Amino acid sequence: MKTRRFFSLFFLLVLMASLVLTPASAADEESGVTPPELHCEAMLLVDANTGRMVYGKNEHEQMYPASLTKIMTALLVLEAVDSGQLSLDQQITATESAMEGLAADGSTAGIQAGEILTVEQLLQCMLIVSANEACNILAEQVSGSVDAFVDAMNAKAEALGCEGTHFVNATGLHDSQHYTTAWDLYLITKEAMKHEDFMRICDTARATIPATNLSEERNLYTTNYLIDTWRSLGYIYANAHGIKTGSTDEAGHCLVSSATEGSLSFISVALGGPRETLADGEIRTYSFFDTREMFKWAFQNFSYQTVLEETELVKEVSVALSKVDHVSVHPASDVEVLLPNGTDPASLKRTLDLESPLDAPITEGQVLGTLTLSLNDEVVATVDLLASHDVEASGLLVFGRNVQNFFSSTAVKVVGIVLLVLAAALVLWKLTVGRRRYRYGRSVTRRSGGGGYRGRRRR
DSSP states (O other): OHHHHHHHHHHHHHHHHHHHHHHHHHHHHHTTOSOOOOOSSEEEEEETTTOOEEEEESTTSOBOOGGGGHHHHHHHHHHHHHHTSOOTTOEEEOOSGGGTTOOTTSOOOOOOTTOEEEHHHHHHHHHHSOOHHHHHHHHHHHHSSHHHHHHHHHHHHHHTTOSSOBOSOSSOOOOTTOBBOHHHHHHHHHHHTTSHHHHHHHTOSEEEEOOOSSOOOEEEEOSOTTTOOSSOSSOOOTTEEEEEEEEETTTEEEEEEEEEETTEEEEEEEEEEOEEEOTTSOEEEHHHHHHHHHHHHHHHHEEEEEEEOTTOOOEEEEEESSSSOEEEEEESSOEEEEEETTOOGGGSEEEEEEOSSEESOBOTTOEEEEEEEEETTEEEEEEEEEESSOBOOOHHHHHHHHHHHHHHSHHHHHHHHHHHHHHHHHHHHIIIIIHHHHHHHHHHHHHHSTTOOOSOOOO
């Protein structure tokens, strides 16, 4: 009987555990915590508004970027425009040297040596149809040579905090020493997106370049399947904007993109995407397919939530040197955080960085510390904590603290120790040398004092 009861109890516990665990797992999937199946070797999704990573897969793995390199090339060109070194309507003549070293089967806009185009037209050729020759033409114009321009690319990458990037050309043509990471590409893209002309050109599906001195009118059609169907059907995504495609045999199919819906905005990076033929005959390019699926997942399952309000009194902090013994602190502003739908803001871990006690005087609005919010050990927000009211200092308490600090300072302690040593030395001198001199001095006085000779007289 006891054995039967034991097994009955055991199976009951197993059943209860399964009932408890199964809904939680299902809830995780429904809440959007689990992303869709993705096939690219490295992927990254970042909240464009806050810079917080929403999803990452091998995001710091060094990989070949192919023509995603041209994002950095465009960034340096647009910085030259902003500085006044170039202008978008400035005409440039393509050189013979700009055509050297280009792959015969590489992306091109058919630009010829001696042909004259504007800076903007060259940027269109570079970013819309990924023309390699346009990169070299612009690189020579900015830095004097392609090699010098590549040096500037590497310097800019380092300045942006890219730790896994090294460029050897301005085009992205394959080289074993030409590599980057998904995270570094995000940093470069984020910087490039600060330039309105960059996103305007990258988000252009079709453009026309008028006839030049060596070419008839050119029609450009984007290589980005998310924003146009001219090259391929089945990937168009209404929320997508730009940015750049790339592909080589070694790099696979790559894509940097962005998407916006309402208040949500994301930047994505996909590297090493395969291309395969499915059972139904569809040829699927996973750089586009995975990016679109990741965007859909993010928009469906994430939203901004207000997790802190400016009026919330977070904590009372002890105050010294005042008749008032505490001051309340509140966030410097409302805090909105991108969270999976259904997340309870109360589940965020709060970490305070506050000194206690604080010394008066304190001014209303003074920054007294910070509050950090974390979800599953990931920091999602940090906000300054401000004093909610003034706290006046007590003159008497401040004077007492100053006196205490004076006598506790190292310099005063050293002087005090020196004085004590000198006093001790003086006392020791008095007790030894001084006393001996005093005794000998009195004995001499008695021998030679004014009493004269007191010996026995001769008779």
